Amino acid sequence: MNDMTPTSAERAEKLEGMGCKRKRVEDVRFVQGRGNYVDDLKLPGMLYGDFTRSPYAHARIKRIDTSKAKAVPGVLAVLTAADLKPLGLHYMPTLAGDVQAVLAEEKVLFQNQEVAFVVANERYAAADGAELVEVEYESLPVVIDPFRAMAPDAPVLREDLAGKTEGVHGARKHHNHVFNWQIGDRAATDAAFNKAEVAIKELISYQRVHPCPLETCQCVASFDKIKGELTLWGTFQAPHVIRTVASLISKIPEHKIHVIAPDIGGGFGNKVGAYSGYICAIVASIVTGRPVKWVEDRIENLSATAFARDYHMTTEIAATKDGKVTGLRVYTLADHGAFDACADPSKWPAGFFNIVTGSYDFPTAHVEVDGIYTNKAPGGVAYRCSFRVTEAAYCIERAMDILAQKLGMDPAELRMKNLIRREQFPYTSALGWEYDSGDYHTALNKAMDTVGYKALRDEQKTKQEAFRRGETRDLMGIGVIFFTEIVGAGPSRNCDILGIAMFDSAEIRIHPTGSVIARLGTKSQGQGHETTYAQIIATELGLKADNITVEEGNTDTAPYGLGTYGSRSTPVSGAATAMAARKIKAKAQMIAAHLLEVHDDDLEWDVDRFTVKGNPERFKTMTELAWAAYHGVPPGMEPGLEAVSYYDPPNMTYPFGAYICVVDVDVDTGMTKIRRFYALDDCGTRINPMIIEGQIHGGLTEAFAIAMGQEIRYDEIGNVMTASLMDYFLPTAVETPHWETDWTTTPSPHHPIGAKGVGESPNVGGVPCFANAVNDAFGFLGSTHIAMPHDQWRTWTVAENLGLHA
Amino acid sequence: MAKIQIAMTVNGEAVEALAEPRTLLIHFLREQLNLTGPHIGCDTSHCGACTVDLDGKSMKSCTVFAVQASGAEIRTIEGMAAADGTLHALQEGFREMHGLQCGFCTPGMIVRAYRLLQENPNPTETEIRFGIAGNLCRCTGYQNIVKAIQYAAAKLNGVPLQEAAE
Numbered sequence: 001m002n003d004m005t006p007t008s009a010e011r012a013e014k015l016e017g018m019g020c021k022r023k024r025v026e027d028v029r030f031v032q033g034r035g036n037y038v039d040d041l042k043l044p045g046m047l048y049g050d051f052t053r054s055p056y057a058h059a060r061i062k063r064i065d066t067s068k069a070k071a072v073p074g075v076l077a078v079l080t081a082a083d084l085k086p087l088g089l090h091y092m093p094t095l096a097g098d099v100q101a102v103l104a105e106e107k108v109l110f111q112n113q114e115v116a117f118v119v120a121n122e123r124y125a126a127a128d129g130a131e132l133v134e135v136e137y138e139s140l141p142v143v144i145d146p147f148r149a150m151a152p153d154a155p156v157l158r159e160d161l162a163g164k165t166e167g168v169h170g171a172r173k174h175h176n177h178v179f180n181w182q183i184g185d186r187a188a189t190d191a192a193f194n195k196a197e198v199a200i201k202e203l204i205s206y207q208r209v210h211p212c213p214l215e216t217c218q219c220v221a222s223f224d225k226i227k228g229e230l231t232l233w234g235t236f237q238a239p240h241v242i243r244t245v246a247s248l249i250s251k252i253p254e255h256k257i258h259v260i261a262p263d264i265g266g267g268f269g270n271k272v273g274a275y276s277g278y279i280c281a282i283v284a285s286i287v288t289g290r291p292v293k294w295v296e297d298r299i300e301n302l303s304a305t306a307f308a309r310d311y312h313m314t315t316e317i318a319a320t321k322d323g324k325v326t327g328l329r330v331y332t333l334a335d336h337g338a339f340d341a342c343a344d345p346s347k348w349p350a351g352f353f354n355i356v357t358g359s360y361d362f363p364t365a366h367v368e369v370d371g372i373y374t375n376k377a378p379g380g381v382a383y384r385c386s387f388r389v390t391e392a393a394y395c396i397e398r399a400m401d402i403l404a405q406k407l408g409m410d411p412a413e414l415r416m417k418n419l420i421r422r423e424q425f426p427y428t429s430a431l432g433w434e435y436d437s438g439d440y441h442t443a444l445n446k447a448m449d450t451v452g453y454k455a456l457r458d459e460q461k462t463k464q465e466a467f468r469r470g471e472t473r474d475l476m477g478i479g480v481i482f483f484t485e486i487v488g489a490g491p492s493r494n495c496d497i498l499g500i501a502m503f504d505s506a507e508i509r510i511h512p513t514g515s516v517i518a519r520l521g522t523k524s525q526g527q528g529h530e531t532t533y534a535q536i537i538a539t540e541l542g543l544k545a546d547n548i549t550v551e552e553g554n555t556d557t558a559p560y561g562l563g564t565y566g567s568r569s570t571p572v573s574g575a576a577t578a579m580a581a582r583k584i585k586a587k588a589q590m591i592a593a594h595l596l597e598v599h600d601d602d603l604e605w606d607v608d609r610f611t612v613k614g615n616p617e618r619f620k621t622m623t624e625l626a627w628a629a630y631h632g633v634p635p636g637m638e639p640g641l642e643a644v645s646y647y648d649p650p651n652m653t654y655p656f657g658a659y660i661c662v663v664d665v666d667v668d669t670g671m672t673k674i675r676r677f678y679a680l681d682d683c684g685t686r687i688n689p690m691i692i693e694g695q696i697h698g699g700l701t702e703a704f705a706i707a708m709g710q711e712i713r714y715d716e717i718g719n720v721m722t723a724s725l726m727d728y729f730l731p732t733a734v735e736t737p738h739w740e741t742d743w744t745t746t747p748s749p750h751h752p753i754g755a756k757g758v759g760e761s762p763n764v765g766g767v768p769c770f771a772n773a774v775n776d777a778f779g780f781l782g783s784t785h786i787a788m789p790h791d792q793w794r795t796w797t798v799a800e801n802l803g804l805h806a
Numbered sequence: 807m808a809k810i811q812i813a814m815t816v817n818g819e820a821v822e823a824l825a826e827p828r829t830l831l832i833h834f835l836r837e838q839l840n841l842t843g844p845h846i847g848c849d850t851s852h853c854g855a856c857t858v859d860l861d862g863k864s865m866k867s868c869t870v871f872a873v874q875a876s877g878a879e880i881r882t883i884e885g886m887a888a889a890d891g892t893l894h895a896l897q898e899g900f901r902e903m904h905g906l907q908c909g910f911c912t913p914g915m916i917v918r919a920y921r922l923l924q925e926n927p928n929p930t931e932t933e934i935r936f937g938i939a940g941n942l943c944r945c946t947g948y949q950n951i952v953k954a955i956q957y958a959a960a961k962l963n964g965v966p967l968q969e970a971a972e
Contacts (some may be wrong), residue, residue, distance in 0.1 A: 023901055030909030031897040031916065033843020033883030040842035123833070124807075124826065214847040214855055214944050265845070265910030298848040403937045518862050526908030526945045694904045697947035725852035725942070733935040733948040 011607045016546065017539030018753065021690035025530045025550075026263075035263040038218045043291040046220070047076060049281055050126035051300065052116040052133040054108035054279065057144070057375040058157070058717020059137035061106060061115070069118055076124030076288055078115040078133060079280055081105035090412065091160075092249055092279055092409040095272075095497060096349065097168030098178070098340035099160070100378055102276045108137070109157055109338035110377050111718050117280035119292060130767040142375045144333040148311060149176040149372045157373045169349045169371075176339045178371035179349045184431050189366040192327030196318030200402050202785050206391050208310040208376070211383040212730065213525070215265025216301040221281040222291035227677070229256040230285070234278060236261040236553075237271040237523055238563025241497060243555045245274050245607040248498075250282060261553035267525035268702070270306045272343045272565050303723040306343075306374070307712055310335035311353075315399045324407050325418050328365040328430070330356055330395060333363040334380070336371050336804055337756030342380030343565070344387045345495040346500060351387025352486045352652075354431035358396035359440055359484040359656060360418040365430040375718045384702050384763040386487045387568040397481040397768035398775070405779055410457070411772070412448060412480045416441065419482060423435040433486060435654045436756075439682070439746045444482055447658035447680045450742060453480070456662060461482040463704040464780050473668050477777025479661040483765035487757040488571025497562060501648060504572035505559035508537060508580045509642040512630040514623035515547040518577065521561010522569040523553045527759055528691045529569060533577050535687055536753065541588075542608025542622040559644055567655070567757035570645045570682035570687065571748075576647035577762075578752040583643035588625040594634035595620055612785040653748045653756035657681040659765045667804045670796025672708065672774060679765065682744045684756035691740035696762045697739050703766025705731050707774075729791070778802065814878045817885025818839065825872045831865075833855040834872035835882060843883035843913040847942070854941030857914035858882045865920040866940070883913035887918065895958040896920060905954030907945030915941045919955045928959055 006014075006791055016022045052069075066078040081103040084090040091099040104115050118129035141155040148154060156175045169179035193199060219234035230252050236242045239261040247254040277294040284292040296305065311334055318327035334350060335340055344351045350369040357365050372608055382388065400418075404411040419440040420427050427435040448454075448564070460476045467475060492501030505521040517703075518537055522529065534548035552558055561573060585605070592610040593600045596618055603610040611619040620628070629641035653745065662676040679696055686692055709729030713721045722728045747754025774790040775783065781802050786794075799805060807953060809824040816839060835841045835858070844867055846886040847853035853859040856867040886894040896916045899905065906912040922929065922937040931938060931958065934952050960967055 024904070026909065027901040027906060030906055030912050031883075031900050032887060033913040034908045037842075037910065040836075041842070042837075123837075124828065212944065214853060214908070214942065215845065216847075218971055240820075264908065265847075266908040268944070295846075297854075298850065425944065503947075528907065579838050630852070671812045690904050694907060694946060694950060700942070701947035707833065724850050725848045730852075730942050730944065732939040732942060733952065734939045736935075736948050739947060739949055770972060 011434040015538040046291040048123045049127040049294040050130040053112040061072040062136040065134040069129040074120045075129040077119040091353040094341040096340040096342040100339035114276040184366035188364040197321040201316045206309040211268035211270040213266030216296040218295040221285040223285040231258040259555040306381040308377045332369040337376040337378040339378035341378040341745045353388040356392035433515040444658045475665040475777040477663045477773040479773030480771045487567035503648045504561040506576035507644040514626040519558040522573040576645040580643040580645035592620040655756040659769040661773040667799040670792040678740045683752035683758035699762025707770035831867040831870040895961040899954040899957035905951040905953040911943045
C-alpha cells in the first residue's frame with residue numbers, strides 16, 4: 001500500500017458511522033421552518049373538523065340539537081353518535097381490548113368527551129358550529145377517586161358493559177373493574193415477609209400526568225370515492241398499526257388505505273393510540289367527499305387524549321436487619337379512566353410493571369394489579385418510558401430509600417449491597433424477566449466518585465446540624481437511584497399488538513452508484529432516526545452516511561413495523577437495519593469473489609471494501625460492488641443489491657443507570673433548587689453520542705417536570721383543573737437545571753450491534769431521583785414518604801406539617 | 807363573516823390578503839401566506855412556537871389579530887437565511903450544537919433568539935435562559951439551545967467558536 005492510500009481508520013472516519021457525533025440530517029429543514037408537519041398540509045377543497053365536548057364528567061345525554069350549528073355559514077355537516085351507529089362506528093376498539101366511544105351516545109363518562117363533530121369549510125366556522133351544538137344533559141354521580149371506584153355502592157360507569165363479568169384479561173369483580181393481573185410467587189413472598197427481620201410498607205402513588213408534546217394530535221383524512229381509497233396523514237408514532245386499525249374499523253381493505261406520518265412534533269407516547277378525531281375525520285371525508293383536517297387544541301390534548309400513570313402502589317419490602325432484601329410485594333390500583341385505552345402489548349394489561357424488582361437481587365416477589373374505571377379521560381400510555389416501567393422504577397426506588405431510612409443505612413450503601421452482581425448476568429428476576437447484561441456496581445461507583453458522594457453527605461450532615469441550631473432555613477437533599485429499564489418490545493413469544501407480533505423492519509436498497517435508500521417500520525418524532533439509522537448502515541456496509549436516505553412513516557413504501565415508542569427503535573429496527581445490511585454484504589461478498597476471481601472465504605472485510613486475504617492491494621469497494629450488482633453479477637445470481645429484514649428480537653434489552661441529584665429546599669417558601677444533577681447511563685453500544693446526550697437532557701427535563709410539578713388534577717365533580725399550559729407545568733429554560741451526563745458501555749449480548757435504547761432511560765431514572773432528593777432533605781426530621789409532584793406549595797406544606805414554621 | 811384586505815411586509819416582501827377581522831396573525835401567516843414555519847402549540851400564549859419578529863419585537867403571533875399587524879414589518883423563520891441561502895448564525899448554531907430534536911419549537915425559538923441577540927449581543931447563560939423563557943421546548947432540556955445561542959453570539963461578534971456539542 002503506498003502512502004497516498006488512506007488508512008482503515010481514515011476511511012472509517014469519513015463514513016460517519018457508529019460512534020460518530022454526526023450532525024443531524026433533519027435539522028437542515030427544521031432550522032429553516034421547512035419541516036412538514038400535519039397542520040402544514042393544505043389540500044384542495046379541504047374541510048376542518050371540530051368537536052363539541054361534554055362539560056360534565058358523568059351525565060346522561062337527553063337530547064342533541066344540531067340545527068343551529070348546521071345553520072352557521074360554512075358548516076357542511078355535523079356528526080353525532082346517531083350518524084355513526086348505523087355504520088357500527090360509534091365505538092372503536094382500543095389497544096387494550098376494550099371499546100371506546102367515538103362520539104358519546106347515551107352517556108358521557110369524562111369531561112371534554114367527544115359528543116359531536118362539526119365539519120366546515122374553514123377552521124373558525126367549524127369552531128363556531130361546535131359552540132352551537134345544543135346538548136341537554138342530566139348529570140350523574142361522579143367517581144374520581146380510584147379508591148372509591150370499587151365500593152359496592154359506587155355508581156355504574158360503563159353501562160355498555162352491563163352483565164359482562166369477563167374482560168379480555170379475565171374475570172371482572174365489580175362493575176367498575178377492568179382486570180386483575182398477578183405475577184410472582186405469592187406463597188414464597190408471604191413466607192419471606194413472615195420471617196422478615198425488617199419490613200416496610202408504604203402507599204406510593206404516581207400522579208396522573210400527560211406527555212404533552214408541543215405539537216398536539218392531528219390528522220387529515222382524504223377519501224377518494226372513485227378509487228375507494230383512503231389517505232390518512234397524521235401524527236402517528238405507529239403508522240402501520242394505525243392503517244391496520246383503520247382497515248378493521250372502516251372495513252376499507254388495508255391495501256386501499258395509505259397512512260402517512262410526516263414530521264412529528266414530539267410524541268412521548270401521546271401519539272401511539274387511535275383517537276376519536278381520526279375516526280370522525282375519516283367518516284366526514286367519506287360523507288363529504290372532501291379532505292377533512294382535524295387538529296386538537298392544547299386543552300383538548302391535555303384533557304382528552306392519552307394521559308399517563310395514575311398508579312397507586314402499596315409497596316412492601318422484607319429485609320434482614322443488615323439490609324439484604326428478601327422479598328417484594330406490591331399491590332397496585334391502576335386508574336384507567338372511562339375506557340381502557342391503555343397502550344400496552346396485548347398480554348400485558350399492566351405493561352412491564354413486573355420490572356418492579358428493579359436492579360436488586362430479590363429472591364422472591366409478588367405483584368398484583370387491579371385496573372379500574374373512573375370518570376376521567378381514557379388511556380394509560382407510556383409517557384416517555386417503556387410500558388409502566390417508570391411507575392415500577394419510581395415504586396422500587398422510593399421503597400429502597402424508605403427501607404434505608406428504617407434501617408438507618410445510607411441509601412447508596414443499601415443499593416450497593418443488593419444490586420445484581422456482574423457475574424449473575426444473564427439474570428432471571430423473581431418476576432420472570434431475563435436481564436441481558438449489566439455491570440451495576442461499576443456504574444454506581446463511578447457515579448458516586450464523580451459527584452464526590454461522601455463529601456456531599458458530610459456537607460449535608462453539617463447543614464442539618466446548622467438547621468437544628470436555627471442557623472439556616474435551607475435543607476439539603478441528596479437523591480440517589482439505580483434503575484434498570486426493559487425496552488425493545490418485543491419478542492413475538494410474549495409481545496403483540498392486536499395480535500401482530502412486535503417485530504420491526506428495515507429495507508435497504510443500494511443504488512448502482514452506491515448511494516442508498518433505507519425504509520423502516522418505525523417513526524421518528526424527534527429522535528433523529530434519519531441520522532442514526534444511516535450511521536448503522538454506514539458502518540455495516542462501508543458507505544458514507546451522507547449518501548444514505550432514511551425514510552419512515554409512509555405505509556405504502558416502508559415495510560410493516562410496529563412503530564416508535566418504548567425505546568424500541570434501536571433495539572428492534574436498529575437490529576433489523578444491521579441484519580438487512582448483513583444480507584447485502586453477504587451478496588456483495590459473492591460478487592467481489594467473482595470479480596476478483598477468488599473464493600468467498602479468501603476475502604476479508606476492511607471498513608468499506610473486501611480485500612483478498614494477504615494481498616490488500618487487490619480489493620473491491622462497496623461502491624464498486626454496488627455498480628457491479630447492476631451489471632456484472634456472477635452467473636445464476638439475480639442482479640440488484642437490496643434486502644429486507646423483519647427482526648423478531650430474542651429478548652428485550654435492559655439499559656441501566658445511576659443518577660444522583662442534589663437539591664436545596666427553603667423550608668419557609670417551599671422553593672426547591674436543583675443544585676446538581678448527574679446522570680450515568682449505560683445503553684450498550686453508542687451509535688451517536690451527541691444524539692444520546694440530547695435524548696438524556698430531554699428525558700431528564702421531562703422527569704424534572706413530572707417530579708416537581710406536573711399533574712392532571714380533577715376536582716370532586718370531575719372538572720379537569722390543569723388542562724392548559726397556564727396550569728400544567730412545562731418547565732422553561734429558567735427552571736430547568738443544568739445536566740451532567742456520563743456513561744459506561746455494557747453491550748447487549750443478543751443485539752446485532754449491542755445497542756440497548758436510551759430515549760426513555762432518563763425519564764425512568766430521573767423521576768425517582770428528584771423525588772428521593774426532596775424526600776431526603778426532610779428525612780432526618782422524621783418524614784418518610786412525600787407524594788409527588790414536589791411543587792412549591794406541597795413542599796411548603798410538608799415543612800408546615802413537620803412544624804418547621806412554628 | 808365579512809373579510810377585509812390586510813397588507814403588511816413579511817420577510818421583506820409586501821403582501822396583501824383577505825382575512826376576517828378575528829383572524830389571528832398566526833393563522834393569517836400559515837394559511838393565507840403559506841408560511842408554515844411558525845407553529846401553533848398551545849392556544850394560550852404560553853409556548854412561543856408561533857413567535858415572529860414584529861416591528862422589532864418578539865411577538866407570539868397567536869396573541870395578535872392579523873388586522874392589528876396591518877402595515878407592520880414582520881420576519882418569520884422563513885426570512886432568517888440570507889437571499890443566497892446561507893443560513894443565519896443561529897440556524898447554523900442550532901444544528902452545530904444539537905439545539906433541536908423534533909423541530910416544532912425551533913422556528914419560534916430561533917426568531918426569539920434573533921431579537922434577543924439584537925437587544926443583547928453578548929448575553930450570559932442566565933440572560934439567555936431568561937430571554938427565551940417565553941418559548942417552551944419539550945425535547946432538548948434547553949441546555950443545547952443555550953449553547954446554540956452562545957455559538958451564534960460568538961459568530962456574530964467575530965470571536966472564536968466553541969467546541970461543537972458533546
